[in-house]
Amino acid sequence: MGNATVKTRRKPRADSLRNRELLLDAATRIFSVGGPQASLEAVARQAGVGIGTLYRHFPTREALFDAVYRHEVDHLVELAEKLAGEADTVEALRKWLHANVRLVATKKGMIGALQLVAHGSPDLKAYSLERLTGAVRLLLDRTIAAGKTRSDIPPEDLLRTLIGIFYSQSTDDWQPTALRLVDIFVDGLRKR
Amino acid sequence: MGNATVKTRRKPRADSLRNRELLLDAATRIFSVGGPQASLEAVARQAGVGIGTLYRHFPTREALFDAVYRHEVDHLVELAEKLAGEADTVEALRKWLHANVRLVATKKGMIGALQLVAHGSPDLKAYSLERLTGAVRLLLDRTIAAGKTRSDIPPEDLLRTLIGIFYSQSTDDWQPTALRLVDIFVDGLRKR
DNA sequence: TTGATAAACGGAGGAACCCTCCGTATAAAT
DNA sequence: ATTTATACGGAGGGTTCCTCCGTTTATCAA
Incomplete structure (x- = not known):
């Protein structure tokens, strides 16, 4: 058929x-x-x-923006899949989070865009949230399996923290701060 | 000279x-x-x-927007001054807060505008914050002086709460919710 | 009052953008 | 090779942006 x-x-x-x-x-x-x-x-x-x-x-402009955004999300997911092959699991996670920061930093427009997304199509929001959560999970589960990090942080919370870091820093020169915050957070995840 | x-x-x-x-x-x-x-x-x-x-x-468009925003802020300050003449001090405060909600509700564009303000001219931000804080203080001090409300809430905190209520509610039909939240908050302020 | 003139007014005009429509071109199917 | 379903490009009508400048007018001095 x-x-x-x-x-x-x-x-x-x-x-x-x-x-x-x-x-x-x-x-x-x-x-x-x-x-x-x-x-x-x-x-x-x-x-x-x-x-x-x-x-x-x-x-429509919306349709184009929607497609672009999905595209970007897919790129991040691909990156996560590639990083999942690295030996140092925690480092892989850290790299992926840093890539997120740099993406938003480079594409300044994305910040304004994110606000549109937040108030825009629920579809798009759901899609990106789901896929990105999956990407985080992929990396996070490996660090947990390797016994390197605490195991009580769901991927959703990690993602939300990331978004929180983006939102809270609204000045021009936010990138170093954001990267530092990410590092601190990752260190916090580490078992010692 | x-x-x-x-x-x-x-x-x-x-x-x-x-x-x-x-x-x-x-x-x-x-x-x-x-x-x-x-x-x-x-x-x-x-x-x-x-x-x-x-x-x-x-x-520039910015200049016009700046002026409009200051104008609106000034209107709210005037309203506070008028309400400061009312006998029921708590009611006066409540009315002023409701006026804020309705203003933002009516002028939907203001929400998008607020985001511009937040990331825009620090001057404008400082101006509006200062003037609105003064307006709240005017009304709040009267309720405290009349012994009607608790006295440990600085005007800044009340204002921030108001802004928080605006931001958290981003759906279409947020006005009733916002008004209710304001009422609850004012009731919370009351001594009993 | 009555000029003189600084200041403000209106809107034409060129450039950019939006989106639609349709004649032309071309990749897939036969 | 021919057909034809699809996709392409860009002209064109409408809107907005912002500047420039000839005309109008409110103030001030005589």
């Missing part, structure tokens, strides 16, 4: 897939510096496609 | 003052429904003046 849809669909066109990817990358860059209300025409220009193509792929 | 400026300045023109006031009122209305990035041309239209006039009075 294979496919339950009415007619056998054509394979999606190669240029379509490629352009979608180009747009996503461009949007990530543009939103990073311009915040979530940056020019969509600039995104299309940056991607090297027509504005019409952008709107066909992402009918 | 009077005026230390170089030359004796002319009196500001009457139309200038009037237009400034018109613009401020219009901006309050427009920002209320459209949020802090609403169209400035719409503000000028609403005020019945040319767009050039708007830009002369408020060279």
Whole structure:
């Protein structure tokens, strides 16, 4: 039976897939510096496609932003999977948390974006929370299994702490502070 | 000696003052429904003046927003001064707090605006915090002097609680909840 | 009162952006 | 090779931004 849809669909066109990817990358860059209300025409220009193509792929600004955000979340999950291969489990966890800090630091626009997300689509919120929690769990479980850290901290709490660190630091020069706080927290997790 | 400026300045023109006031009122209305990035041309239209006039009075969007916000704060201070004449001191306090809730509720845009303020000009933040604290103190001291409420709550804490109530409630239908929370808090202040 | 003039006014205009629509181009299927 | 479903690009109409400048007017001095 294979496919339950009415007619056998054509394979999606190669240029379509490629352009979608180009747009996503461009949007990530543009939103990073311009915040979530940056020019969509600039995104299309940056991607090297027509504005019409952008709107066909992402009918609304929201849709584009949603996709970009999911993309970023997926990247973080991938990174976690890669780090899960490292020998030093605690260090792997620490690296992943630092990557989070740097991501938000680099892509300043993301901060404003996060506020939109918080008040925006519950779908997106649920998706990112779930996936990121999974990523943390992946790394955290290994440190626990290795007997390196205390075992009474659920991944959700660790994630919430991370978010709390992002929110509480709203000045320009917050990155070093955030990294330090992360380190302190990780040290706190360590058994001794 | 009077005026230390170089030359004796002319009196500001009457139309200038009037237009400034018109613009401020219009901006309050427009920002209320459209949020802090609403169209400035719409503000000028609403005020019945040319767009050039708007830009002369408020060279940047920030400047206009700043002025509107100060205006609103001043209104709340005036209200506090008026309520300070009421016989029932606790009721006066309650009314003022409710006015705060309704203000933010009516002017939805203010919520987004508050976020801009939080990360924006420290001047504006300091100004509003100071003036509003003064207003609360005015009302709170009277209830304490009348022996109606406990006396160990500084006005700053009361204000922070109010802000906390605004921030924590981010859904559409938050107004009744916020009013209830305010009432509970005021009841908590009461001596019995 | 009556000029003189500093100050304010309005809005045209060029640039950027938003989003839609549709003629053209092209990848997949036959 | 031909067909055709899909995707592409960008012109175009509408909105907003902000500047610039010719015109109007409120103040002040005579």
